[in-house]
Amino acid sequence: MDEIGRIRARIDAIDQDILQLLKTRYENAKILGQLKRRRGLATRDRQRERDILAKIQRASEKLDLNPRYSLQIFHKIFNLSLEAQREKRKPSFHKLRNKEILIIGGTGAMGQFFSRFITANGGTVTIVGRDQRRTLKTAEDLAVKPGRLLDAASSDIVIVAVPMKSTRQVCIRAANRMRSGALLIDLCSVKSGIADIIAVQTPSRIEYVSLHPLFAPDIDHLDGQNIAAVSYRTGPQWDRLSRTLTGSGARIIKMTCDYHDRTMALVQVAHHYALLSLGNSLKGWSGDLKTNSIKRTIATVRSLLGNWDTIIGIQQLNPYARQTRREFAKMTKSMVELRGPQVNRMRRDLASLVQKWSRKP
Ligand SMILES: NC(=O)c1ccc[n+]([C@@H]2O[C@H](COP(=O)([O-])OP(=O)(O)OC[C@H]3O[C@@H](n4cnc5c(N)ncnc54)[C@H](OP(=O)(O)O)[C@@H]3O)[C@@H](O)[C@H]2O)c1
CATH class of the missing domain: 1.10.3660 (6-phosphogluconate dehydrogenase C-terminal fold)
Known part of the structure; x- marks a missing residue:
């Protein structure tokens, strides 16, 4: 490849990076829009736009970029964000509508990620942690309901996002309260001695799938992310959740417990x-x-x-x-x-x- 070809290839790669960043910004704006709607706040905040533009002006000057153009680009980016914030999906896009989902460990990092994901897909989320004050505060921040482990009894899906050492015990306690046909999910990073035990010690009337999200919870969207899945008992609830995950761009990779750990x-x-x-x-x-x-x-x-x-x-x-x-x-x-x-x-x-x-x- 000659020098021009090399530089063009680099510019093409940078364009893809810019698009990825725009997608991430768009997904964040969408979540922000939902939170604003639930709190009755206006979508547009002109003071915030002015603050951002002032920062962009200063940064552009420092980087020796003509602020006239970078400011124009940011005006367009604001339009994209406004569209994301105003996006009211048709009910058919709400893949988890009418689903009651309890997240145990919902105050933690992964629990909060799944809470945002499920809410964005139309599900009704209740979160539980051991610390009552933290549960109330996190529920308020995420605009979801605070609850108790007992709420497992009325949930369609229970996601257990607690530390690994407590996963087995918490899953078994929740499962015993769950109704027939409901789905139990854990997110544990190790499967042997945890998921295989949960599978035999939980009632066969419930679905059970052990997931391992192969990403840190600080991501903004699932597009391109891998999720390992060890499926023990599947049914309609798992079909709906897995379609929602793959519909958001995640790749679900099915495997055995032993293959996962190896x-x-x-x-x-x-x-x-x-x-x-x-x-x-x-x-x-x-x-x-x-x-x-x-x-x-x-x-x-x-x-x-x-x-x-x-x-x-x-x-x-x-x-x-x-x-x-x-x-x-x-x-x-x-x-x-x-x-x-x-x-x-x-x-x-x-x-x-x-x-x-x-x-x-
Ligand atoms: N972080 C990652 O990058 C990552 C990636 C893939 C998978 N995972 C898996 O996700 C799970 C959670 O990890 P995390 O990073 O989100 O942990 P975390 O941030 O420490 O959150 C754990 C949450 O569980 C709650 N909790 C602890 N013990 C509990 C119990 N007995 N009953 C109810 N709630 C309890 C904690 O709140 P209280 O202390 O208030 O109860 C906390 O909110 C783990 O199984 C981990 O293997 C994590």
Whole structure:
């Protein structure tokens, strides 16, 4: 590819990034619109628009971009946001309409994400946490109902989004109250010893699917996201929920409990372990002379710290974790002396691995 072709390819990639950011902004504006409607607030806030434009003007000048054009672009972006905020979907788009959904652990990160997703799809959400004040405050912020575990009895779907160590017990308690044909979902990052036990210790009259969202809860929409699913008992409620998830762009990947944990022992256990080891091995570094690559690593380690209980829970509860860490340590030890033939073999192996990994979404 010549230089012009290379730069054009880069510009094409930047255009796609801009579109992705616009989609993210649009989805946030849609949720904002729903919250404003429920609180009786006006869609348009001209003072906020003026504040944003002032910031854009200053930032453009700093970046040596002509503010005349960036301000015009932002006026168009405001139009897109207004359209998103005003979007009143036809009832047929409300895929979860008439569905009562209880989210246990609804005050936590994943619980709040699912609360927003379900509300956006027309479902009626009730959230529960152990801390009553936090439950009331979160319910008010999300414009959903605060509730109790007892509400499992009147729910069509119960989503359990509590820490891994409590998932089994909370699922079994909720399931015993659920009515025939209702759906129980957990979001646990480890399945063996949790989902397989829940499946046998919960009544066969209810549907049960164990999901693992393969993303952090700080995303804005499900488009392009993967969700692992171990389905134990499926029926109409799961059909409706899974269609809602895939209709929003998520990819549901069905698998067994054991396949999930074996794969996650590499995708999560080895990956997080490598990052935690790397972070600790950099203790002697002051933080200067940063490369882009290390900036990305710092951001990833920061996000692991923000999710500490889940990260450590995976290391402790995945039945293949210890073996994976052992093999990882053995492999890094074997790399201490980097000699000619070993280096060449490693490069070849890695190149074919990268090719293999890149084939799947
Ligand atoms: N975070 C992630 O990136 C991620 C990704 C994929 C899957 N997951 C899975 O999602 C689940 C939740 O993770 P999270 O990150 O959202 O955790 P989190 O932010 O710590 O939230 C957990 C919530 O559960 C509530 N809770 C704790 N014990 C409870 C109990 N016994 N009964 C009722 N509520 C209880 C907590 O509120 P109170 O303390 O007030 O009760 C809290 O709101 C875990 O199974 C995790 O494996 C997380």
